[in-house]
Amino acid sequence: MCCDLAMHLLLVEDERRLATAVRRVLEEEGHVVDMVADGADALAQARAEAYDGIVLDVMLPSLNGYEVARRLRAAGVGTPILMLTARDSIEDRVTGLDAGADDYLVKPFALAELLARVRALGRRSQTAGGEPNVLRVGNLELDLRSREAERAGKRIELTAKEFALLEALMRHPGQVLTRSQLLDLVWNYDVLTESNVVDTYIHYLRTKVDRDFEPKLIRTVRGAGYAIRVG
Numbered sequence: 388m389c390c391d392l393a394m395h396l397l398l399v400e401d402e403r404r405l406a407t408a409v410r411r412v413l414e415e416e417g418h419v420v421d422m423v424a425d426g427a428d429a430l431a432q433a434r435a436e437a438y439d440g441i442v443l444d445v446m447l448p449s450l451n452g453y454e455v456a457r458r459l460r461a462a463g464v465g466t467p468i469l470m471l472t473a474r475d476s477i478e479d480r481v482t483g484l485d486a487g488a489d490d491y492l493v494k495p496f497a498l499a500e501l502l503a504r505v506r507a508l509g510r511r512s513q514t515a516g517g518e519p520n521v522l523r524v525g526n527l528e529l530d531l532r533s534r535e536a537e538r539a540g541k542r543i544e545l546t547a548k549e550f551a552l553l554e555a556l557m558r559h560p561g562q563v564l565t566r567s568q569l570l571d572l573v574w575n576y577d578v579l580t581e582s583n584v585v586d587t588y589i590h591y592l593r594t595k596v597d598r599d600f601e602p603k604l605i606r607t608v609r610g611a612g613y614a615i616r617v618g
């Protein structure tokens with residue numbers, strides 16, 4: 388799993404030993420993990436920070452996980468939520484999904500299973516579900532509403548095609564996109580378009596997005612295509 392993007396996660400779990408074990412495997416996977424052990428703290432923390440995902444236990448002090456999820460959704464927070472439930476009953480699942488959870492995992496679970504679900508959560512936060520307004524890779528940000536790009540806080544001027552190409556790459560961080568996929572996504576696959584138009588635009592993008600910044604984000608994968616990723 389070299390190429391999955393590191394996520395900033397909120398882990399909400401009051402069972403200390405479990406919380407510590409979960410945090411450790413998530414951090415080993417390269418994720419940055421904030422941990423709280425109480426429902427009200429979880430709510431405050433999730434509203435204060437823009438997380439890529441929340442791992443949320445159901446049975447918590449002060450506010451249970453269902454209530455936390457419900458209030459976050461009511462407040463317009465669309466961060467993907469993986470709910471940890473104690474029992475695998477249909478009723479529990481439905482309650483969790485109704486409350487706004489995206490996925491659930493029944494305790495006890497294997498840590499490998501948890502990691503797989505968190506990866507799925509990451510893909511969800513990058514694609515469907517709560518459609519993000521801002522795509523981020525490292526210190527590069529693309530605001531899809533204002534159509535603005537920024538790197539390390541500096542505004543970058545992009546043409547419409549450059550923006551579309553960068554958006555295509557940033558919607559699939561760490562994933563290699565072939566020239567024909569990029570042609571399809573950005574140029575709507577006009578058969579008359581020469582595939583070197585992709586290389587040309589990648590060159591323009593690099594000049595604007597990578598040349599004056601570190602680390603370099605746009606990668607050429609020889610014989611395959613292009614990818615955007617940190618490190």
Ligand code: CA
Nearest residue numbers: 401444446447
């Ligand atoms: Ca608990």
